[in-house]
Amino acid sequence: MGDAMSTRHVAFPALLACALALLPAPAPAAAEATRFDYRLAPQEIAPGVHVFTGLREDFSPANGGNIVNTGFIVGSTGVIVIDTGPSRRYGEQMLAAIRRVTPLPVVLTINTHHHPDHFLGNQAFPAATLAALPETQRGIQKDGEAFNENLYRMAGDWMEGTERVAPTQPLAAGRRTVGGRDIEIVALDGHTPADFVLIDHASGTVFAGDLLFHDRAATTPHADLAHWLAALERLATLPARQWVPGHGDVTRDAAAIAQTRDYLEWIAATMREGAESGLDMTEMLARPIPARFRGLAEVEREYRRSVVHLFPAAEQAVLEKAHAR
Ligand SMILES: [Zn+2]
Numbered sequence: 001m002g003d004a005m006s007t008r009h010v011a012f013p014a015l016l017a018c019a020l021a022l023l024p025a026p027a028p029a030a031a032e033a034t035r036f037d038y039r040l041a042p043q044e045i046a047p048g049v050h051v052f053t054g055l056r057e058d059f060s061p062a063n064g065g066n067i068v069n070t071g072f073i074v075g076s077t078g079v080i081v082i083d084t085g086p087s088r089r090y091g092e093q094m095l096a097a098i099r100r101v102t103p104l105p106v107v108l109t110i111n112t113h114h115h116p117d118h119f120l121g122n123q124a125f126p127a128a129t130l131a132a133l134p135e136t137q138r139g140i141q142k143d144g145e146a147f148n149e150n151l152y153r154m155a156g157d158w159m160e161g162t163e164r165v166a167p168t169q170p171l172a173a174g175r176r177t178v179g180g181r182d183i184e185i186v187a188l189d190g191h192t193p194a195d196f197v198l199i200d201h202a203s204g205t206v207f208a209g210d211l212l213f214h215d216r217a218a219t220t221p222h223a224d225l226a227h228w229l230a231a232l233e234r235l236a237t238l239p240a241r242q243w244v245p246g247h248g249d250v251t252r253d254a255a256a257i258a259q260t261r262d263y264l265e266w267i268a269a270t271m272r273e274g275a276e277s278g279l280d281m282t283e284m285l286a287r288p289i290p291a292r293f294r295g296l297a298e299v300e301r302e303y304r305r306s307v308v309h310l311f312p313a314a315e316q317a318v319l320e321k322a323h324a325r
């Protein structure tokens with residue numbers, strides 16, 4: 001491009017240049033807007049509680065990373081945002097969609113955990129409102145840019161201009177009024193080292209983040225399964241009339257908690273039994289998925305990933321047990 005515009009062309013006729021200037025200008029912004037439009041349409045699941053439901057898929061150039069649920073809660077004086085999606089564009093489009101619902105300011109923008117589909121839209125929101133549990137802040141600070149690059153490889157040009165912005169405000173557990181809304185923060189872990197759960201008391205809505213997957217196989221790259229199962233126990237005791245999972249449809253049925261628990265218990269048992277009977281990685285990868293999990297979206301792929309994430313530690317545990325004897 002630089003060479004094509006070299007000095008050989010300085011004699012470009014002025015008249016032609018003027019004629020070209022009169023042609024209608026192309027509209028790159030408009031073309032880009034259609035090409036990279038996530039078509040975010042919030043669903044109001046309770047008065048003032050809105051959710052953007054992502055696809056039950058893996059990251060791809062076709063979906064631009066829109067595989068995650070995000071949401072916002074409109075109070076009497078401000079808006080609480082829960083997760084900001086996988087890219088700068090997603091965050092911007094999310095904020096535009098919020099603006100079509102309410103003119104109230106965003107007062108709190110929460111990242112439920114440090115996975116890229118939950119925080120890479122942060123750029124679009126006021127920096128001072130960005131908040132997360134301290135361990136999540138550290139995770140985004142430490143791994144955020146690597147996650148960003150990885151997501152760029154998986155989702156492509158949708159990610160253009162996306163930068164990691166780590167939340168500066170630490171969140172602590174407890175009940176408080178934010179934006180005129182009675183909310184409670186529950187600090188758990190297991191899917192990652194810090195998993196945020198939000199209760200909106202007026203509506204009985206629980207935003208469970210990725211502790212809860214619904215009809216979609218759970219992802220485990222940073223999982224501690226024992227902690228995760230304990231977190232699910234806690235989730236089941238919360239005063240909920242409906243749950244917003246990190247991935248999959250919103251539900252009023254606690255069966256989603258049982259489904260995630262059942263799947264994780266099976267993963268844990270499969271890793272342990274495989275290690276105890278001396279299977280190798282290839283044999284583990286080839287193990288069949290039980291019929292009751294075959295309806296979960298992405299289960300084949302997630303199971304194989306989980307073997308890679310979790311089997312080495314299961315083997316290690318068996319070795320240590322043998323040495324201890
Ligand atoms: Zn996650």
